[in-house]
Amino acid sequence: MKRVLVLGCSFTFGTAIQSEQRYADIVAKQTELTSYNLGIQGGCDDTSFRLLLTWLDKLKPKFVVYQSTFPQRFEVIDNQWSIIYGINAALGGSVPQDHGPMYKQILATELNEQIRARKNQLAVQQLCQEHNVKLIEIS
Numbered sequence: 001m002k003r004v005l006v007l008g009c010s011f012t013f014g015t016a017i018q019s020e021q022r023y024a025d026i027v028a029k030q031t032e033l034t035s036y037n038l039g040i041q042g043g044c045d046d047t048s049f050r051l052l053l054t055w056l057d058k059l060k061p062k063f064v065v066y067q068s069t070f071p072q073r074f075e076v077i078d079n080q081w082s083i084i085y086g087i088n089a090a091l092g093g094s095v096p097q098d099h100g101p102m103y104k105q106i107l108a109t110e111l112n113e114q115i116r117a118r119k120n121q122l123a124v125q126q127l128c129q130e131h132n133v134k135l136i137e138i139s
Contacts, residue, residue: 003059004033007048008067012039044073044084045120056131063134066124071113
């Protein structure tokens with residue numbers, strides 16, 4: 001089976017639109033490939049990379065579509081739970097008090113966002129290159 005693996009946030013997931021309007025489904029239909037939409041509502045680039053790392057070998061897609069997300073968002077794994085930070089902060093909220101000033105500093109410094117976004121982009125590119133999988137990047 002020929003597959004396309006699609007990564008991103010709610011734009012990829014298709015929040016508030018019909019399935020036939022999701023770009024993942026449009027790409028699959030136009031290319032006649034089976035789409036694996038790994039878009040996560042409120043997701044971040046860290047999550048996309050983690051999902052690619054987990055599923056690339058298992059799904060063996062013909063190509064990957066990587067939609068970069070908002071740079072304010074980042075993922076922290078806390079035991080077995082994944083926590084995505086930055087969504088509330090980007091809207092004027094704050095990091096939960098028990099997570100301390102370090103997370104606030106990470107969210108408040110634009111250079112951290114830029115570095116994290118670039119690291120994830122390079123990591124996704126490298127994984128696809130290592131697996132000889134064509135990568136399409138969108139923002």
